[in-house]
Amino acid sequence: MTRIANFYNSVVGKKVIVAATGLAMLGFLVAHVVGNLKVFLPDPEPGVPDIDVYAQALRTFGEPFLPHAAFLWAFRAFLLGTVVLHVITVLQLAAINRAARPVGYQRQRFARASRSALLMMVSGLLLLAYLVFHLLHLTVGWVDAANFEHGALYFNLYNAFATGPMMPLYVAIYLIGMVVVSFHLYHGAWSAFQTLGIDNPDRNTALRWTAIGLAVVLFVLFSAIPIAFATGLMDPPPEPVGHSEHSSAGGAAVEPASSRGHLRAP
Numbered sequence: 607m608t609r610i611a612n613f614y615n616s617v618v619g620k621k622v623i624v625a626a627t628g629l630a631m632l633g634f635l636v637a638h639v640v641g642n643l644k645v646f647l648p649d650p651e652p653g654v655p656d657i658d659v660y661a662q663a664l665r666t667f668g669e670p671f672l673p674h675a676a677f678l679w680a681f682r683a684f685l686l687g688t689v690v691l692h693v694i695t696v697l698q699l700a701a702i703n704r705a706a707r708p709v710g711y712q713r714q715r716f717a718r719a720s721r722s723a724l725l726m727m728v729s730g731l732l733l734l735a736y737l738v739f740h741l742l743h744l745t746v747g748w749v750d751a752a753n754f755e756h757g758a759l760y761f762n763l764y765n766a767f768a769t770g771p772m773m774p775l776y777v778a779i780y781l782i783g784m785v786v787v788s789f790h791l792y793h794g795a796w797s798a799f800q801t802l803g804i805d806n807p808d809r810n811t812a813l814r815w816t817a818i819g820l821a822v823v824l825f826v827l828f829s830a831i832p833i834a835f836a837t838g839l840m841d842p843p844p845e846p847v848g849h850s851e852h853s854s855a856g857g858a859a860v861e862p863a864s865s866r867g868h869l870r871a872p
């Protein structure tokens with residue numbers, strides 16, 4: 607136990623924790639974008655968008671051995687713990703850094719390092735703000751409750767990004783949010799390479815391009831979703847077979863079912 611405490615209390619230990627929690631969140635982002643891209647797949651059965659099937663599978667994973675949504679809640683707790691540990695450790699490192707402010711010739715290097723740390727702090731705070739908005743919008747449904755239905759992901763995405771007076775604002779928030787996420791990810795990946803000691807003058811160009819590539823790929827894949835809805839590329843949500851729950855959720859104009867898939871035919 608004391609070895610774990612000693613590790614956590616050391617600067618190197620804290621940097622490794624920041625890198626490891628950052629990596630875990632990157633893993634989540636990759637899984638999340640792969641899940642989100644299911645909006646582009648055809649309905650597995652008429653009236654049921656593929657992304658909704660996937661969301662339902664996440665909720666029922668492990669049943670009947672586990673209670674309903676137990677896996678999802680365990681995963682949420684893990685993710686929340688990861689974010690909290692990441693933020694607390696970053697704040698502790700910043701405090702240690704401030705206390706060790708050097709004088710003399712080291713000053714310029716320090717100023718450069720602290721400018722980049724400041725950019726990470728600011729982008730991290732913006733990212734948290736974006737995340738809170740995003741959860742209230744597409745998970746909890748409080749931002750536009752009249753046009754939100756739990757578990758109907760395609761319907762919610764369509765209402766957010768394809769219709770309604772707030773649509774341009776939502777699209778702008780998500781695109782700006784993705785710029786912030788990608789910037790933070792690029793800088794974070796680059797500093798993680800340094801923390802983990804895999805940086806080296808022979809490899810640095812390749813590592814920098816890896817960090818840029820990761821950030822750009824995630825930006826493009828995530829942003830494709832609001833852009834596809836906003837530009838009219840996507841079909842309206844299908845009417846669920848046998849009932850009309852969606853149209854009764856309020857407000858949104860929902861047209862008849864499409865079992866063809868969700869990208870509109872050219």
Ligand code: HEM
Nearest residue numbers: 638642661682737740744745757759780787828829831832
């Ligand atoms: C255009 C970009 C994005 C879209 C369209 C999107 C879409 C969604 C949707 C539809 C949900 C609800 C899932 C459900 O109820 O099962 C969701 C949940 C979530 N999203 Fe995103 N997302 C985007 C970007 C992000 C980013 C960049 C992050 C992290 C920084 C993120 C973090 C989360 C989290 C933590 C959840 C909650 C997952 C849960 O239910 O436990 N999302 N997202």
